Amino acid sequence: MEQQILISDLATDTLKGLSSTPKYLKSKYLYDDTGSEIFQDIMNMEEYYLTDCEYEIFSEQKDELLKAFSSNGDVFNLIELGSGDGLKTKILLSHFFNKGANFHYLPIDISQKANQYLTESLQTELPGLKVTPKTGDYFEELQKINTNEYTPKVIFFLGSNIGNFSLEETRDFLRHLSNYSKKGDKVLIGFDLKKSPDVIVKAYADPHGHTSRFTVNHLHRLNRELGADFDPQNFFHHCTYNPQSGALKSYLVASKEQKVRIEALEQVFSFRKWEPIFMETSRKFDVAFIDQLAAEHGFKAVKSFTDKRDYFVDSLWVK
Numbered sequence: 001m002e003q004q005i006l007i008s009d010l011a012t013d014t015l016k017g018l019s020s021t022p023k024y025l026k027s028k029y030l031y032d033d034t035g036s037e038i039f040q041d042i043m044n045m046e047e048y049y050l051t052d053c054e055y056e057i058f059s060e061q062k063d064e065l066l067k068a069f070s071s072n073g074d075v076f077n078l079i080e081l082g083s084g085d086g087l088k089t090k091i092l093l094s095h096f097f098n099k100g101a102n103f104h105y106l107p108i109d110i111s112q113k114a115n116q117y118l119t120e121s122l123q124t125e126l127p128g129l130k131v132t133p134k135t136g137d138y139f140e141e142l143q144k145i146n147t148n149e150y151t152p153k154v155i156f157f158l159g160s161n162i163g164n165f166s167l168e169e170t171r172d173f174l175r176h177l178s179n180y181s182k183k184g185d186k187v188l189i190g191f192d193l194k195k196s197p198d199v200i201v202k203a204y205a206d207p208h209g210h211t212s213r214f215t216v217n218h219l220h221r222l223n224r225e226l227g228a229d230f231d232p233q234n235f236f237h238h239c240t241y242n243p244q245s246g247a248l249k250s251y252l253v254a255s256k257e258q259k260v261r262i263e264a265l266e267q268v269f270s271f272r273k274w275e276p277i278f279m280e281t282s283r284k285f286d287v288a289f290i291d292q293l294a295a296e297h298g299f300k301a302v303k304s305f306t307d308k309r310d311y312f313v314d315s316l317w318v319k
């Protein structure tokens with residue numbers, strides 16, 4: 001049943017995106033099973049520094065992080081939005097667990113499969129850890145966690161997932177988060193920082209072609225799930241970085257004029273030669289703007305956990 005709901009969302013959003021001028025597709029649909037696998041390849045490549053940075057931050061600053069979350073052994077709920085395979089979070093979970101920290105881990109993810117895998121692996125790796133996975137939309141699931149008995153919360157939103165939002169969506173997200181949080185609750189958000197444009201572009205226009213496969217998979221997905229007849233050979237991946245706004249934008253560009261029929265939408269879409277489909281924003285931030293975002297939404301940015309190269313920050317906010 002869940003699959004059905006997703007398919008109809010995919011159809012509605014695809015219709016909207018491909019009927020717009022300029023055309024776009026929503027980046028959240030990049031993560032079907034194939035897309036999630038390709039994303040693992042992206043995370044494993046040298047050029048995609050983001051994963052390494054957050055891994056380094058967690059490995060080297062896990063003591064400081066635990067102190068920041070629970071200075072005197074107080075109980076807390078650790079809620080993670082978009083937990084995925086949890087590879088990086090596990091560094092913290094095992095450290096906290098081995099230190100005898102008193103916490104309950106609640107990972108929330110859209111993928112049932114990812115959740116199940118994460119929970120099973122935690123049961124063998126950290127038997128005794130309290131884990132309650134939730135599958136679904138972040139905020140719907142968050143509301144359900146809200147129990148009468150009040151336990152302080154720490155909410156994780158890692159990996160620069162926030163960078164996929166437009167500025168308006170970022171503010172909507174933070175407003176939700178703020179409304180949900182009580183005084184003293186904490187959030188830890190992973191932001192990718194502005195840096196040499198060459199470094200950034202290499203992470204998204206990689207020589208291995210993983211990122212290209214990742215975006216082109218969106219077209220394969222429309223072929224598979226909506227009966228589209230895209231010829232993926234006729235589109236190529238291109239990205240641009242604007243050092244002023246910090247927006248890295250990815251496109252699929254049509255290399256020739258063509259028509260594409262999408263069965264499920266009973267519609268044909270025309271593409272001009274060199275017409276782009278806007279696929280994704282991967283926004284880069286600076287610390288002053290991060291502090292401003294926190295303040296605008298009733299949080300105080302209390303500590304920046306950064307890697308040695310200052311490429312990435314996990315910013316800790318307190319309500």
Ligand code: AVJ
Pocket residue numbers: 042050159160161163164203204211214280281282283
């Ligand atoms: C998962 C959203 C953090 O924007 O860096 C990686 C997705 N897209 N390469 C990012 C992505 C192309 C990634 N996030």
